[in-house]
Amino acid sequence: MTIPTTQEEPVILEMRSITKEFPGVKALSNVSLRVKAGEIHAICGENGAGKSTLMKVLSGVYPYGSYEGDIVYQAEVQQFKDIRASEHAGIVIIHQELALIPELSITENIFLGNEPTKWGVIDWAEARKRSVELLARVGLREDPDTPIKEIGVGKQQLVEIAKALNKSVKLLILDEPTAALNESDSQHLLDLILGLKGKGITSIIISHKLNEIEQIADEITIIRDGKSIETLNVKRDGVDEDRIIKGMVGRTLESRFPDHVPKIGEVFFEVRNWTVGHPQIQDRLVCKGSNFFVRRGEIVGFAGLMGAGRTELVRSLFGHSYGRFISGEVYKDGKPVHMRTVRAAIDAGLGYVTEDRKTLGLNLLDDIKTTTVAANLRKISNYSVVDTRQEFQVAEEYRKSLRTKTPSVEEGVAKLSGGNQQKVVLAKWMFTDPDLLILDEPTRGIDVGAKYEIYGIIQRLANQGKGVIVISSELPELLGLSDRIYTIFEGAITGVLDKDEASQESLMKLMTSARKSA
Amino acid sequence: MNALKKLFGGNTRQFGMIFALVALIVFFQIFTEGRTLTPGNVINLFNGNSYILILAIGMVLVIIAGHIDLSVGSVAAFVGVSVALAIRDWGIPWYLGVLFGLVLGAVIGAWQGFWTAYVGIPAFIVTLAGMLLFRGFNQFVGKSNTIPVPNDFQYLGSGYLPEVGPNTGFNNLTLLMGILAAAFVVVMSLRARATNKALGADVPELWVEVTKLVLICGAILYATYLFATGRPGTSFPIPGLILAVLVLFYGFIADKTVLGRHVYAVGGNRHAAELSGVQSKKVNFMVMLNMSVLAGLAGMIFVGRSTASGPFDGVGWELDAIAAVFIGGAAVTGGVGTVIGSIVGGLVMAVLNNGLQLLGVGADLTQIIKGLVLLAAVAFDVYNKTQGKRSITGMLLKNFGRNNNIQPDETTSTKEVISKEA
Numbered sequence: 001m002t003i004p005t006t007q008e009e010p011v012i013l014e015m016r017s018i019t020k021e022f023p024g025v026k027a028l029s030n031v032s033l034r035v036k037a038g039e040i041h042a043i044c045g046e047n048g049a050g051k052s053t054l055m056k057v058l059s060g061v062y063p064y065g066s067y068e069g070d071i072v073y074q075a076e077v078q079q080f081k082d083i084r085a086s087e088h089a090g091i092v093i094i095h096q097e098l099a100l101i102p103e104l105s106i107t108e109n110i111f112l113g114n115e116p117t118k119w120g121v122i123d124w125a126e127a128r129k130r131s132v133e134l135l136a137r138v139g140l141r142e143d144p145d146t147p148i149k150e151i152g153v154g155k156q157q158l159v160e161i162a163k164a165l166n167k168s169v170k171l172l173i174l175d176e177p178t179a180a181l182n183e184s185d186s187q188h189l190l191d192l193i194l195g196l197k198g199k200g201i202t203s204i205i206i207s208h209k210l211n212e213i214e215q216i217a218d219e220i221t222i223i224r225d226g227k228s229i230e231t232l233n234v235k236r237d238g239v240d241e242d243r244i245i246k247g248m249v250g251r252t253l254e255s256r257f258p259d260h261v262p263k264i265g266e267v268f269f270e271v272r273n274w275t276v277g278h279p280q281i282q283d284r285l286v287c288k289g290s291n292f293f294v295r296r297g298e299i300v301g302f303a304g305l306m307g308a309g310r311t312e313l314v315r316s317l318f319g320h321s322y323g324r325f326i327s328g329e330v331y332k333d334g335k336p337v338h339m340r341t342v343r344a345a346i347d348a349g350l351g352y353v354t355e356d357r358k359t360l361g362l363n364l365l366d367d368i369k370t371t372t373v374a375a376n377l378r379k380i381s382n383y384s385v386v387d388t389r390q391e392f393q394v395a396e397e398y399r400k401s402l403r404t405k406t407p408s409v410e411e412g413v414a415k416l417s418g419g420n421q422q423k424v425v426l427a428k429w430m431f432t433d434p435d436l437l438i439l440d441e442p443t444r445g446i447d448v449g450a451k452y453e454i455y456g457i458i459q460r461l462a463n464q465g466k467g468v469i470v471i472s473s474e475l476p477e478l479l480g481l482s483d484r485i486y487t488i489f490e491g492a493i494t495g496v497l498d499k500d501e502a503s504q505e506s507l508m509k510l511m512t513s514a515r516k517s518a
Numbered sequence: 519m520n521a522l523k524k525l526f527g528g529n530t531r532q533f534g535m536i537f538a539l540v541a542l543i544v545f546f547q548i549f550t551e552g553r554t555l556t557p558g559n560v561i562n563l564f565n566g567n568s569y570i571l572i573l574a575i576g577m578v579l580v581i582i583a584g585h586i587d588l589s590v591g592s593v594a595a596f597v598g599v600s601v602a603l604a605i606r607d608w609g610i611p612w613y614l615g616v617l618f619g620l621v622l623g624a625v626i627g628a629w630q631g632f633w634t635a636y637v638g639i640p641a642f643i644v645t646l647a648g649m650l651l652f653r654g655f656n657q658f659v660g661k662s663n664t665i666p667v668p669n670d671f672q673y674l675g676s677g678y679l680p681e682v683g684p685n686t687g688f689n690n691l692t693l694l695m696g697i698l699a700a701a702f703v704v705v706m707s708l709r710a711r712a713t714n715k716a717l718g719a720d721v722p723e724l725w726v727e728v729t730k731l732v733l734i735c736g737a738i739l740y741a742t743y744l745f746a747t748g749r750p751g752t753s754f755p756i757p758g759l760i761l762a763v764l765v766l767f768y769g770f771i772a773d774k775t776v777l778g779r780h781v782y783a784v785g786g787n788r789h790a791a792e793l794s795g796v797q798s799k800k801v802n803f804m805v806m807l808n809m810s811v812l813a814g815l816a817g818m819i820f821v822g823r824s825t826a827s828g829p830f831d832g833v834g835w836e837l838d839a840i841a842a843v844f845i846g847g848a849a850v851t852g853g854v855g856t857v858i859g860s861i862v863g864g865l866v867m868a869v870l871n872n873g874l875q876l877l878g879v880g881a882d883l884t885q886i887i888k889g890l891v892l893l894a895a896v897a898f899d900v901y902n903k904t905q906g907k908r909s910i911t912g913m914l915l916k917n918f919g920r921n922n923n924i925q926p927d928e929t930t931s932t933k934e935v936i937s938k939e940a
Contacts, residue, residue, distance in 0.1 A: 319795075321792065341797070342792060342793060342794070342796075343797065345795075346794075346795045352793060354790075354793055359787070359789060359790075360789045360790055360793060361790055362787065362790055363782075363786035364786070365787075366782075366783075374779070374791075375795055377776045377779055381775075381776050384776045385774050385775050385776075386775060386776060386779060388774065389713055392719060396717070396718070408720060410720075428794070
């Protein structure tokens with residue numbers, strides 16, 4: 001390892017004008033990143049800004065040749081063709097979703113794919129001996145024979161780091177390392193990263209938790225819309241959370257929304273003390289006593305970072321389709337309603353447009369007309385026999401009113417563009433005639449023109465007296481669309497802002513800290 | 519090709535298999551020197567395969583929902599022996615015996631459905647266990663003996679439509695049925711055409727419709743002629759009649775009812791179905807239950823045909839039924855398949871079997887050929903899916919430049935990519 005010199009520390013990694021394109025999307029354009037040896041370098045940016053793509057380019061997930069630009073690592077231009085190649089060079093990435101095998105022991109996981117052998121046979125005695133040493137280095141006091149599934153997420157994260165150390169890591173990349181950890185586990189992990197820095201290991205850390213970044217990072221590079229905006233030196237520039245947020249959101253709001261005069265009525269939907277446990281992990285809550293309400297004709301935004309618990313909250317409301325229900329009441333028009341199944345939720349007047357169209361929202365084998373009526377087959381059937389004539393008519397009506405671009409409603413949904421697929425999904429839920437429509441990331445992966453149309457549809461629904469909840473990771477979208485915005489952080493609602501008082505800065509502040517708003 | 523495409527454009531998925539079936543029949547008709555399309559052979563072919571085709575109807579629903587049922591042969595055997603014993607020992611009439619068999623099938627189906635749908639054990643395991651269980655029950659209950667069934671019960675498996683009315687040289691009931699079937703097809707197609715036209719949906723040109731109807735009616739009437747001119751005492755077989763009723767009934771269920779829609783929805787994307795209010799557990803339970811009821815029926819028909827129930831009835835049926843379904847265009851991953859397609863798939867296998875037998879090809883070679891046909895049919899399907907097309911049909915009627923391959927990008931998760939590649 002290089003020892004810091006007196007003047008300027010040597011640079012261990014330089015990524016020079018990296019450009020990465022996917023069909024139709026420029027995920028990274030001319031991004032540059034300079035990481036000095038022995039420092040902790042944070043990368044900040046909103047969801048979808050391109051942080052993960054950049055790290056995938058660095059670690060060889062996107063091999064040399066699939067991007068433009070140079071990766072200079074340890075003073076040499078590198079051409080990683082896969083993850084193995086980058087790991088060989090000492091670059092190890094630890095993903096947000098841990099890559100451990102639950103059934104195998106700590107030792108087996110640490111040495112997976114890298115097993116010490118003697119004449120072709122795994123030398124378990126050696127492996128165990130080394131894993132005891134590694135566990136001591138990361139400060140994990142566990143029997144190395146314990147299966148991974150029996151230790152908590154915090155400890156699993158440490159095993160990942162032990163695994164990286166075993167590969168003689170020089171540059172450690174951590175993608176949202178503390179996202180799933182509680183406060184004390186997070187602190188332990190941050191201390192460990194600082195400790196590794198003392199031993200000369202450079203770290204790149206991607207995190208949404210700005211307070212943590214402020215605490216441990218030496219330098220911060222901010223990425224926005226696939227471009228590197230600036231690199232800040234924490235001590236020299238006196239960086240604080242507000243400064244980072246300003247860099248992350250610093251774009252102006254264009255007029256990307258149809259004109260809309262809200263017609264807001266009385267409160268008709270109210271949730272009290274909604275508490276839900278994680279589906280697998282005992283003692284972990286994904287919703288912590290949430291309270292909120294929706295008025296007729298109101299578009300309510302839910303802001304929060306990825307993993308904050310926005311989707312978990314609405315899915316647990318929508319017929320308990322996520323997590324373990326613990327407590328909470330729902331009132332509609334003043335009367336308590338119980339929605340234990342999705343069917344009951346639909347009958348109670350709820351609709352839910354899912355976050356991930358392709359895996360949760362659509363049956364890609366279906367055609368448009370079948371999809372349009374899928375959530376309300378009862379309405380077009382007599383004695384459980386589907387009236388295909390009505391089915392066609394209904395689908396035609398929505399095709400016209402939502403202006404879905406398709407040659408016919410008999411076309412397969414898989415053939416439609418993202419925007420048109422979303423219109424079909426919207427049609428499906430509009431046909432159930434809900435009083436409250438919940439939209440989870442309604443414009444993800446949709447081009448600007450279609451977004452405008454979708455916003456128009458949402459506003460029309462609100463003006464018909466329906467309540468609409470919009471979850472979005474794009475703050476400009478929430479600000480442009482919502483009448484009121486709740487912020488969620490780590491499963492708890494941390495504040496609510498009216499349209500007039502909300503700004504990207506004020507929202508981001510509430511989204512990244514547990515502080516209660518006044 | 520363009521004309522053909524127009525001709526079968528409305529229902530292209532099955533076209534490939536129908537085409538293959540016709541080609542096979544013509545091939546064997548030529549090489550067996552006309553012994554394939556004789557009344558005796560055709561009647562034989564139907565009689566000998568009706569129970570497999572009945573199983574294929576249930577199996578296609580199971581496979582559409584994303585499961586599999588390996589126990590059908592054993593269930594059929596167990597129901598068969600139980601009914602034979604019930605009739606012999608309790609002295610119940612044949613129709614109560616049939617009822618008893620159907621109820622027993624339903625009970626077995628409820629058992630397997632419970633484990634699959636509500637406990638969440640993969641159907642492969644549940645029915646593998648069922649395969650052993652009910653084979654064992656069959657031999658335990660029947661003490662591994664052969665148990666004969668009375669004549670009126672045998673009618674179920676080996677009976678024919680009776681001779682009624684004036685002597686026309688044909689079997690009158692068969693003739694009547696054939697004509698009614700042809701008329702039914704014509705009326706239904708024309709009605710569907712009128713409805714679609716009124717709705718403003720695309721309708722094929724008139725000549726296409728007419729040619730299509732002429733071809734279909736020609737096939738129906740030719741089959742009618744063959745069935746109606748068999749040797750005296752034979753005509754359209756009762757198992758064939760039962761099969762025809764089941765095909766109509768289940769085709770309707772799959773295509774037109776809420777339950778049918780839900781089966782496709784659960785198989786196509788269970789999460790999306792559940793989030794649309796479909797009770798996927800109930801759907802899974804129902805398809806498994808239904809499968810065992812049909813297996814029971816198939817077992818009874820087989821016992822009726824072979825005049826007795828035995829300890830090795832139904833061995834290997836599950837594989838024939840599954841093969842029929844996959845040849846008929848169903849997808850291994852669920853969500854795709856049709857009742858009529860599975861019947862055509864089953865007939866392809868049956869004709870192949872029969873033709874090779876007539877040619878004097880040994881059982882060894884027959885198995886090899888059948889194995890290769892199954893592999894080839896599904897390989898085509900998988901290949902076409904990776905090309906963004908959907909089936910053999912797509913292969914025959916290539917639409918170049920219409921690929922809807924979804925490129926993985928940053929918004930596509932690994933899971934999606936993997937499932938797309940699978």
